[in-house]
Structures are given as structure tokens and as C-alpha cells.
Amino acid sequence: MLSNKNQKIIQHYARVFFEYSITNMNDNNIEFFYQKLNKVSTFLKKNTYIHTIINTDLLYTEKKIEIFKKIFYNFDALLFKFTKILILKKRESFLKEIFLEFNRIYEENRKGxxxxxxxxxxxxxxxxxxxxxxxxxxxxxxxxxxxxxxxxxxxxxxxxxxxxxxxxxxxxxxxxxxxxxxxxxxxxxx
Known part of the structure; x- marks a missing residue:
């Protein structure tokens, strides 16, 4: 179970990411982006190598950014930019939880x-x-x-x-x- 502090961090980043995506996309694009995030969440959940990369202290920040650029940039530039921010802020360990919280916020706010x-x-x-x-x-x-x-x-x-x-x-x-x-x-x- 995550601590209260970590839960607030996850909620904050997910809410900011959600609000940014809504203000910069139309309704069709936000639905498409939501589907992409579902795929990425599944990918992060199943891929143990990515989990190791995210949680290791052996890789420098620049190397992690380079790896995630190869994975995410062609898939979705906004997703890569957000991941880059998380890596720079040393919050990459929350990546999967933030995406899941984003999906929860989307379902609640957009679909009721x-x-x-x-x-x-x-x-x-x-x-x-x-x-x-x-x-x-x-x-x-x-x-x-x-x-x-x-x-x-x-x-x-x-x-x-x-x-x-x-x-x-x-x-x-x-x-x-x-x-x-x-x-x-x-x-x-x-």
C-alpha cells in the first residue's frame, strides 16, 4: 500500500497530466490518448525489464530518458515528454500508478x-x-x-x-x- 504522501504525488501528477491533455486536445483525440494510456499501462504492468529500468539507481537520468525516448516518442510525443518530466523529478517509479490514476480521473470526469x-x-x-x-x-x-x-x-x-x-x-x-x-x-x- 502506498503512503499518503506518495498517493498525493500520484494524484497531483495524474491530475496535471489529465488537465493538460484536455486543454490541448479535442474530444476525439483525448479518447484516443486514453486508449493509448491503457496500452502503455498494460505494457508497464507486464514488462519486467521496464520495471527494472524505472527502479534502478544504476542508470543515470540521461540514460533513462534516452531509453524512454526510444520506447515512447514514436508512439506518442506527449507521453514521452511527460515521462521525461517524471524522470527529471525522480518520480519515474510512480509512472504506472500515475497512468492508472489518469485513467480513473478520465473515466470519472469524461464519462461520468x-x-x-x-x-x-x-x-x-x-x-x-x-x-x-x-x-x-x-x-x-x-x-x-x-x-x-x-x-x-x-x-x-x-x-x-x-x-x-x-x-x-x-x-x-x-x-x-x-x-x-x-x-x-x-x-x-x-
Missing amino acids: FVKSIVISAFPLKEETKKMIAHKLYNKKNKKKFYIINKIDKSIIGGFIFRIGYKEWNFSVQEQLLCIQKYVFQNHKYN
Whole structure:
């Protein structure tokens, strides 16, 4: 699991990349670019050599840029330029996650589609999942949700709702931990 700081870095770069691509492309091109990013994400996920290149400290920045230019430049110049920025900022290890976050942002903003996860101690009905999503996230606009229900008996009851890197924790386990912290802090000072 990524740290909060890393999640914010990924979100920031993905959001900037998304906004730049929207302002510099028409609707047909942005859809085509989205499809390209899906291909690149799959490529990065499956190719262990690229993973090694991205995560090694043995290659200089210039050499990494040269390698990615050979891979990406003819495929898409904008994609290469963005990758070059990430390499220069020493953020290339987040490349795959940034592209996945870009795709999530695209689906949410352009298609009105939001992928979410509801974690509960037992399976929830479809109406319950939709109600949770609309109450917590969909107050202002009408988004379509794709909701995955994961079962985790350790949360005891209640639910955890996630969209991207945002999380709302209404589990019994979380409430018990809060009570335990409160009791421990008050007992310590008596």
C-alpha cells in the first residue's frame, strides 16, 4: 500500500497530466490518448525489464530518458515528454500508478463513471451499495458508479468506502480503535 504522501504525488501528477491533455486536445483525440494510456499501462504492468529500468539507481537520468525516448516518442510525443518530466523529478517509479490514476480521473470526469469499493463484513445488496455511494460521494452531481463489494470479517460491522485514494471508514473495528485510544489517553492522565 502506498503512503499518503506518495498517493498525493500520484494524484497531483495524474491530475496535471489529465488537465493538460484536455486543454490541448479535442474530444476525439483525448479518447484516443486514453486508449493509448491503457496500452502503455498494460505494457508497464507486464514488462519486467521496464520495471527494472524505472527502479534502478544504476542508470543515470540521461540514460533513462534516452531509453524512454526510444520506447515512447514514436508512439506518442506527449507521453514521452511527460515521462521525461517524471524522470527529471525522480518520480519515474510512480509512472504506472500515475497512468492508472489518469485513467480513473478520465473515466470519472469524461464519462461520468466512478469506480468504488465498499468493504463490509458481509455481502451488501445492490441498493445499499448505491445508497452509500450517493450519500458519501455524489451529493452535487449525478455520477454512475461501478461498485465492488469486498468482504472482510475483521471490520466486524459497518463498512469502509473507497474511491481512488479517498476513504471513509465507518467500520465497527475503527470505532472500537477510537474508543480504545480515547480510554487509553484519559487513563494515562489520571
